[in-house]
Amino acid sequence: MTRAxxxxxxxxxxxxxxxxxxxxxxxxxxxxxxxxxxxxxxxxFLLNIGRMTWDNYAIxxxxxxxxxxxxxxxxxxxxxxxxxxxxxxxxxxxxxxxRMKGKDNIFFWVLTNRMAPPAAFLLPLxxxxxxxxxxxxxxxxxxxxxxxLLYCVxxxxxxxxxxxxxxxxxxxxxxxxxxxxxxxxxQVLRTVIIPLxxxxxxxxxxLTWVFxxxxxxxxxxxxxxxxxxxxxxxxxFVTVTGTNWGQMAAVAMLTLLPAALVLALVQKHIVAGLTxxxxxx
Amino acid sequence: xxxxxxxxxxxxxxxxxxxxTGVMPFIYVLLTSFFDxxxxxxxxxxxxxxxxxxxxxxxxxxxxxxxxxxLKFTLYVLVSQVAIGFAxxxxxxxxxxxxxxxxxxxxxxxxxxPIAVGATWRLMTVPGLGPIPYYLKNWFGIDYRLSMFPDQAxxxxxxxxxxxxxxxxxxxxxxxxxxxxxxxxxxxxIDGANEVQIFWDIILPxxxxxxxxxxFIRIMDALRVVxxxxxxxxxxxxxxxxxxxxxIWKIVFPKTDYGYGSAMSLLTLYLTIVICWLLYxxxxxxxxxxx
Numbered sequence: 342m343t344r345a346x347x348x349x350x351x352x353x354x355x356x357x358x359x360x361x362x363x364x365x366x367x368x369x370x371x372x373x374x375x376x377x378x379x380x381x382x383x384x385x386f387l388l389n390i391g392r393m394t395w396d397n398y399a400i401x402x403x404x405x406x407x408x409x410x411x412x413x414x415x416x417x418x419x420x421x422x423x424x425x426x427x428x429x430x431x432x433x434x435x436x437x438x439x440r441m442k443g444k445d446n447i448f449f450w451v452l453t454n455r456m457a458p459p460a461a462f463l464l465p466l467x468x469x470x471x472x473x474x475x476x477x478x479x480x481x482x483x484x485x486x487x488x489x490l491l492y493c494v495x496x497x498x499x500x501x502x503x504x505x506x507x508x509x510x511x512x513x514x515x516x517x518x519x520x521x522x523x524x525x526x527x528q529v530l531r532t533v534i535i536p537l538x539x540x541x542x543x544x545x546x547x548l549t550w551v552f553x554x555x556x557x558x559x560x561x562x563x564x565x566x567x568x569x570x571x572x573x574x575x576x577x578f579v580t581v582t583g584t585n586w587g588q589m590a591a592v593a594m595l596t597l598l599p600a601a602l603v604l605a606l607v608q609k610h611i612v613a614g615l616t617x618x619x620x621x622x
Numbered sequence: 623x624x625x626x627x628x629x630x631x632x633x634x635x636x637x638x639x640x641x642x643t644g645v646m647p648f649i650y651v652l653l654t655s656f657f658d659x660x661x662x663x664x665x666x667x668x669x670x671x672x673x674x675x676x677x678x679x680x681x682x683x684x685x686x687x688x689x690x691x692x693l694k695f696t697l698y699v700l701v702s703q704v705a706i707g708f709a710x711x712x713x714x715x716x717x718x719x720x721x722x723x724x725x726x727x728x729x730x731x732x733x734x735x736p737i738a739v740g741a742t743w744r745l746m747t748v749p750g751l752g753p754i755p756y757y758l759k760n761w762f763g764i765d766y767r768l769s770m771f772p773d774q775a776x777x778x779x780x781x782x783x784x785x786x787x788x789x790x791x792x793x794x795x796x797x798x799x800x801x802x803x804x805x806x807x808x809x810x811x812i813d814g815a816n817e818v819q820i821f822w823d824i825i826l827p828x829x830x831x832x833x834x835x836x837x838f839i840r841i842m843d844a845l846r847v848v849x850x851x852x853x854x855x856x857x858x859x860x861x862x863x864x865x866x867x868x869x870i871w872k873i874v875f876p877k878t879d880y881g882y883g884s885a886m887s888l889l890t891l892y893l894t895i896v897i898c899w900l901l902y903x904x905x906x907x908x909x910x911x912x913x
Contacts, residue, residue, distance in 0.1 A: 351718040358710065359727040365742045365785070366730075368753065372745050384753035432636040439629025447633065454644040458846035458894050460867035461887040464875050465647035465654070473650075474642075494643040497636060526628055555735035557849045558871065572737045572849075579744065579853055586751055593741035600733035608729055612793045615732065616839055 366597070373397050373590035380586060397591035407592070410574035414554055417485050417570060421492040422550040426542055428493075429500030430508075434534060436501075437508040438516065448505075455498040459558050466491065470563050483564045491559055496549040503548075503614065507541035508534060544610050547603050554599055571596050648891075655884035662878055675885035685886060687861060688869040689893070695776075695865060696844040699783045703840060704833070706784065707791025714796050728789045736786070740853020743782045747854070768855055772862035775855045779863050782854060783847065791836055798832030799825075838901050845894055866890055 367386065374393045401407050432451075436444060470482040481487035515537070516529045524532070535542070557572040564573065575596050578589040607614070655675055659668035679685055714725065731739065746752045749767055758764040768775045806824050815823070826833075848867035851857065857864030857872065864873070870890065874883040 347716070348718050351713060351716045352720070354713060355718065355720075355724040359724055362727055362730060362785070362789075365746050369742050369745050372751070381750050384751075384756050386753070428635045428639065431632040435629040435632035439626055439632075441626040441629045441633075444629075444633075447637070451636065451640060454640050456842060456894075456898070457644075458867060458890060460846060460848060460870045461651070461891040461894075462647045463871055464880065464883045464887050465651040466643075467875070468654070468880065469647060469650060473646075490639065491643055493639045497639060501636060526632075551733060555737075557735065557737045558867075562871070562875070572735055575735075575737050575741055576849075576853065578741075579856065584748075586745060586748065589741060590745055593738045593745075596741075597734045597738040600735065601730065604726060604730060604733055608726055611729060611732060612797050615790060616794060616835060 369590045369593055372586055373594050375587060377587060397587040398595075401588055401591045401595070407571075407574055410569050410571045411595070413485060413568055414571040417488045417492070417568075418550045418553040420485075420489045421496060421553045422546045424489060425493055425496040425500040425549050426504075426546050429497060429504045429545065430530070430535070430538070430542065432501050433504035433508050434530060436505050438513060451498045451501055453498075454494050459495075462494075463558065463562050466559070467562055481563075483566060483568050485568045487563060488560060488568055488570070491563065492553045492556060495556065496552055499552070499614070500545050500549055503545045504538065504541065507538045511537050544607055547607050548610065548614050551600055551603060651884045651887050651891075653884075654881055655888045657881045657884075659881040660877075660879045668881065671881060675882050676889070678882060679885055679889055684861060684873070685869065688864050688866045691776075691863065692845060692847075692865040692867075695780065695783075695847070695863075696841055698780045699787065699844050700837060700840055702780070702784050703788045703791045704837065707788050707836075708795055710788070710792040711795035711799055714792065715799050728792060730789075731786050732789050732793075734786075736849035737853055739782065739786050740850035743778070743785075743850070743854050747778060769859055772859055775859055775863050779851050779854060782850060783844070786850065787840065787843070791840065794832060794836045794839075795829065798829050802828050834901075838898075841897065841901065842894070845897070 364386065368384075371386070371388060372380065374388075374395065374397070376392055376394050376396075379389070379392060435441070436448060441447075467482075470487055471480055474481045474487075481490070511534060516533050519529045519533050555572065556570075557576065560568075560570045561573045561576060564570070571592070575589070575592045578585065578592065654668065656671060656673070657668040658671040658674065660666065710728075714721070714728075718724075734742075747754050747766070747768055749755045755766040758766045765771075766774055768778055802825065806828075807820055810820050810824055846867050847865055848871060851863055851865060852868060852872070855863045857868045861869075867890075870883065870886055874886055877883070
């Protein structure tokens with residue numbers, strides 16, 4: 342076989358695999374823009390532009406409950422990403438630049454927090470959030486601040502690890518020079534580390550934001566009314582409201598949209614991100 | 623290297639938060655697992671129960687079944703994903719047009735919320751609406767109903783996981799393949815080795831570290847699968863796809879039998895750690911063994 346021939350066969354195979362990836366998502370989009378009467382019957386993978394409707398999206402977006410879910414998700418993900426980036430940066434800087442006894446153990450311990458199966462922590466977290474972590478009437482249960490803090494257990498080890506690698510890559514001579522000029526630790530972080538680690542911090546922020554946005558299990562058990570997120574809203578379609586498939590598809594599309602949007606920005610960091618650097622992308 | 627006091631101060635917030643969200647729940651679940659504590663019992667206050675909760679676990683058929691299902695699921699998805707992922711990674715190594723685009727599309731499922739993955743597959747498989755039941759019926763005469771047939775439900779969950787996570791295996795193995803030195807392969811080809819020999823004798827041994835890391839991470843993730851399975855089958859029909867995470871979350875936890883639930887959570891955690899540790903030992907032992 343000629344080289345050019347094999348090139349196009351590989352191309353054709355990848356077209357096929359990409360279709361396998363995209364067809365379920367395309368189908369969901371089709372369901373979300375179909376009129377109710379067109380949902381059932383012979384399935385067609387073609388978009389019928391004449392009968393297309395955005396009603397499902399309009400209904401969902403104007404629904405106060407979903408506005409609240411969406412807002413909660415935005416607040417929780419953004420605040421959590423900012424928090425883990427800030428704390429992760431401080432911790433990573435300490436790990437990278439300071440001589441401390443037992444810091445390798447601390448590093449390992451921080452990372453193990455990410456490994457545990459979340460389901461095993463649901464019950465104790467629920468009991469802690471409703472009981473132990475409360476002051477008078479107020480408890481962490483069903484609050485956005487509760488979720489923001491809790492998602493640290495997933496995202497902080499990740500941010501910590503990712504940022505440590507980035508700070509290790511910045512020559513220590515640069516901050517030593519600043520210290521000689523009389524800068525404080527805070528000034529060194531602000532004027533040397535943060536500017537140089539900027540792109541790395543951005544990647545960390547984006548990935549942790551997506552992880553927090555995607556989280557479901559904790560959000561579903563540790564909130565009830567006020568702090569529900571978009572993922573719990575989506576799950577309610579299979580349990581509470583019966584089966585309004587069009588609206589469910591619309592919500593699911595809105596849920597997966599951020600992931601699709603940021604994919605291009607962070608694509609080459611995803612492998613290192615998901616394996617904690619055990620495999621370099 | 624600078625003095626340690628400032629270093630510890632910088633680490634402090636991270637340690638404090640992880641103590642509250644990671645260590646305290648662990649200690650709490652450890653404590654409550656030794657108590658009888660059910661909000662709806664005659665006496666809703668916690669009472670010391672020694673190891674009774676754990677004794678109950680060993681005879682709990684539902685719990686044992688969920689463990690068995692989880693292990694079966696993990697084995698199925700792992701074998702398929704490693705096989706498919708390796709093939710795709712090799713295919714991605716070739717030179718072809720629009721490679722970057724195809725790679726991005728292939729990566730997409732990894733970023734999607736698992737709950738949305740479940741929703742996607744739910745819409746594909748709902749009878750009357752989804753294309754899968756329709757075409758299985760019309761082309762092959764197969765009656766496909768997730769809520770009726772355990773084997774179909776299990777197979778669908780496995781296929782969904784393959785769709786969702788194979789890209790992860792592809793990407794890690796692709797990273798491994800890209801970093802392999804080319805000389806041994808070239809040399810073997812000059813020496814007259816065929817492609818099958820090159821794969822088994824040169825590429826596979828060289829890929830072992832990446833392969834084992836990938837398998838390790840996939841097992842950890844497969845053992846804790848919940849969201850997408852809940853969206854697709856709700857653990858049904860009956861309890862045929864009710865994996866361990868689902869079992870704790872939907873069955874044990876809402877019953878407010880907190881002592882027993884804690885014992886189950888703890889045992890799940892313990893099993894995960896044991897599996898993790900066994901894998902780790904297997905991985906490191908391989909490396910040290912002389913050839």
